[in-house]
Amino acid sequence: xxxNQFGQFGALLKREIIENRNLFISTPALxxxxxxxxxxxxxxxxxxxEIATGIEYLSVLFDGLSPLQMAPVFLLPAVPFIVTLYxxxxxxxxxxxxxxxxxxxVLFWQSMPVSNLQTVISKVVTICAIAPVFYxxxxxxxxxxxxxxxxxxxxTYNVQVAGLGYMFMASVLSLLLIYLSAITTALWxxxxxxxxxLFSAFARKTPILWAVGVFILLGFxxxxxxxxxxxxxxxxxxxNPQQYMFFEFTDVVERLFSYDMLFGVVVGSxxxxxxxxxxxxxx
Amino acid sequence: MxxxxxxxxxxxxxxxxxxxxxxxxxxxxxxISGLIGPNGAGKTTTMKxxxxxxxxxxxxxxxxxxxxxxxxxxxxxxxxxxxxxxLPKWLKVAQVLEFVSAVHPKFVRERAEKFLxxxxxxxxxxxxxxxxxxxxxxxxxxxxxxxxxxxxxxEPTLGLDIIYRKExxxxxxxxxxxxxxxxxxxxxQVEEIETLLxxxxxxxxxxxxxxxxxxxLADRYFEVVVDPDKLTAADTLEPxxxxxxxxxxxxxxxxxxxxxxxxxGEVLTPTVADLFVAKMKEDHHGG
Numbered sequence: 001x002x003x004n005q006f007g008q009f010g011a012l013l014k015r016e017i018i019e020n021r022n023l024f025i026s027t028p029a030l031x032x033x034x035x036x037x038x039x040x041x042x043x044x045x046x047x048x049x050e051i052a053t054g055i056e057y058l059s060v061l062f063d064g065l066s067p068l069q070m071a072p073v074f075l076l077p078a079v080p081f082i083v084t085l086y087x088x089x090x091x092x093x094x095x096x097x098x099x100x101x102x103x104x105x106v107l108f109w110q111s112m113p114v115s116n117l118q119t120v121i122s123k124v125v126t127i128c129a130i131a132p133v134f135y136x137x138x139x140x141x142x143x144x145x146x147x148x149x150x151x152x153x154x155x156t157y158n159v160q161v162a163g164l165g166y167m168f169m170a171s172v173l174s175l176l177l178i179y180l181s182a183i184t185t186a187l188w189x190x191x192x193x194x195x196x197x198l199f200s201a202f203a204r205k206t207p208i209l210w211a212v213g214v215f216i217l218l219g220f221x222x223x224x225x226x227x228x229x230x231x232x233x234x235x236x237x238x239x240n241p242q243q244y245m246f247f248e249f250t251d252v253v254e255r256l257f258s259y260d261m262l263f264g265v266v267v268g269s270x271x272x273x274x275x276x277x278x279x280x281x282x283x
Numbered sequence: 284m285x286x287x288x289x290x291x292x293x294x295x296x297x298x299x300x301x302x303x304x305x306x307x308x309x310x311x312x313x314x315i316s317g318l319i320g321p322n323g324a325g326k327t328t329t330m331k332x333x334x335x336x337x338x339x340x341x342x343x344x345x346x347x348x349x350x351x352x353x354x355x356x357x358x359x360x361x362x363x364x365x366x367x368x369x370l371p372k373w374l375k376v377a378q379v380l381e382f383v384s385a386v387h388p389k390f391v392r393e394r395a396e397k398f399l400x401x402x403x404x405x406x407x408x409x410x411x412x413x414x415x416x417x418x419x420x421x422x423x424x425x426x427x428x429x430x431x432x433x434x435x436x437x438e439p440t441l442g443l444d445i446i447y448r449k450e451x452x453x454x455x456x457x458x459x460x461x462x463x464x465x466x467x468x469x470x471x472q473v474e475e476i477e478t479l480l481x482x483x484x485x486x487x488x489x490x491x492x493x494x495x496x497x498x499x500l501a502d503r504y505f506e507v508v509v510d511p512d513k514l515t516a517a518d519t520l521e522p523x524x525x526x527x528x529x530x531x532x533x534x535x536x537x538x539x540x541x542x543x544x545x546x547x548g549e550v551l552t553p554t555v556a557d558l559f560v561a562k563m564k565e566d567h568h569g570g
Contacts, residue, residue: 011385
């Protein structure tokens with residue numbers, strides 16, 4: 001039996017997806033169904049004159065725009081999905097090195113020839129790059145339904161909202177922006193990811209209380225001992241979505257390799273290393 | 284014969300509690316070794332230390348590696364079944380096989396599937412829907428399909444009924460053990476495995492109280508049904524354990540030459556269960 005490193009890592013990623021299918025697939029799928037049904041319900045209540053006005057407004061808005069310029073409009077329905085992804089990411093990370101210790105299955109995972117480095121990195125890659133794929137794929141289905149609805153309404157009221165191909169392209173570009181934002185958000189938030197993983201690997205009970213509690217305690221101690229609020233200020237200074245999200249394809253390389261981004265990656269990597277060494281012995 | 288496990292003065296403390304209190308252990312390659320001790324004696328801690336799941340002080344080498352620094356490499360040579368159902372409950376049977384075949388270079392999936400075809404385990408069920416006996420069968424099917432040098436079984440049949448327990452050991456012995464592999468089994472139910480063993484280790488309060496091949500036991504331990512008029516003479520030979528059997532005093536001796544014992548009464552070979560009881564109560568009775 002030949003086992004290669006890629007196959008091994010792929011199996012670890014697959015494990016994460018199967019274990020967390022509710023967070024990564026069921027939750028956004030349910031949200032999409034709710035979103036779609038709610039939209040249809042709302043539209044069914046709006047008087048047809050207002051629908052016609054709305055369609056007219058969109059056609060004027062889109063008039064003369066390239067798909068790239070239309071893309072930000074397609075970002076709007078993504079907002080609840082992005083918020084949900086953040087919440088699911090926190091739930092995932094805080095449980096990822098805790099749940100298998102709680103149910104003793106860690107003894108099975110640790111009885112396989114897989115290093116703790118591979119295990120922890122597979123969890124980081126899952127939340128940074130794999131989970132967003134499912135959210136984006138489900139948003140794509142939602143976009144296709146929305147485009148179909150716009151075309152149908154356009155035909156009903158005899159208005160051409162925009163070219164079908166243009167809207168399709170705008171959807172794809174907006175989803176690329178969302179995926180890019182998900183990855184940059186994850187990299188920007190690597191200190192938070194590392195912090196959650198550290199306490200997920202450490203706590204015997206309620207890892208979320210540990211993670212939040214120790215952070216608050218550190219902030220309090222800093223204030224008490226040094227009279228400064230550097231920690232709290234640092235977190236606050238990194239909490240503006242403009243810093244980690246992409247609303248258009250500009251300055252991608254500059255922002256990815258900015259000093260602030262790299263500093264966060266270094267801090268996050270140190271915390272993740274702590275989680276790996278904490279994972280070494282499970283008792 | 285070389286040893287696949289060499290441990291010198293292993294110490295493990297949990298706060299004030301000392302789980303391992305200077306454990307020395309030598310397990311010969313190719314043996315079926317039993318690590319026998321009462322609950323809380325340190326069996327699980329020792330077994331976890333052998334597979335790198337527990338940090339211990341002391342010298343430790345398993346299959347030529349230190350489990351504390353090279354666990355994932357060691358696990359290519361060693362398989363481990365723990366005392367609790369540890370297979371992830373949310374995985375389906377087929378998904379477990381798929382995972383192991385992707386990560387373990389020595390796993391032969393066809394062999395596991397052949398084993399499973401002789402059981403009633405459905406491959407499309409999640410593990411949480413299987414009975415405890417089935418989960419153990421599945422784990423055994425996986426482990427038996429991995430070609431490793433050492434198999435570490437920590438109370439593998441705990442909580443199973445007698446049919447599953449018997450089948451577990453029968454299959455292990457008939458279908459897996461080939462004389463080259465080493466199997467270490469920990470249990471507190473000594474009578475269940477005593478006929479399988481070629482090497483015996485007793486552990487009590489975190490210390491090894493016996494580490495011997497089964498062949499040597501018959502030369503080292505004797506039980507004597509002492510004649511009533513020889514009790515004083517028997518006491519001077521420092522029995523490790525005494526008990527009353529049908530109204531007569533029975534003494535157990537360790538490393539006392541047979542010619543010194545024969546004049547005292549009828550000499551018997553103790554069973555492993557008798558020896559276990561004697562060694563566990565050694566501190567309270569003579570010795």
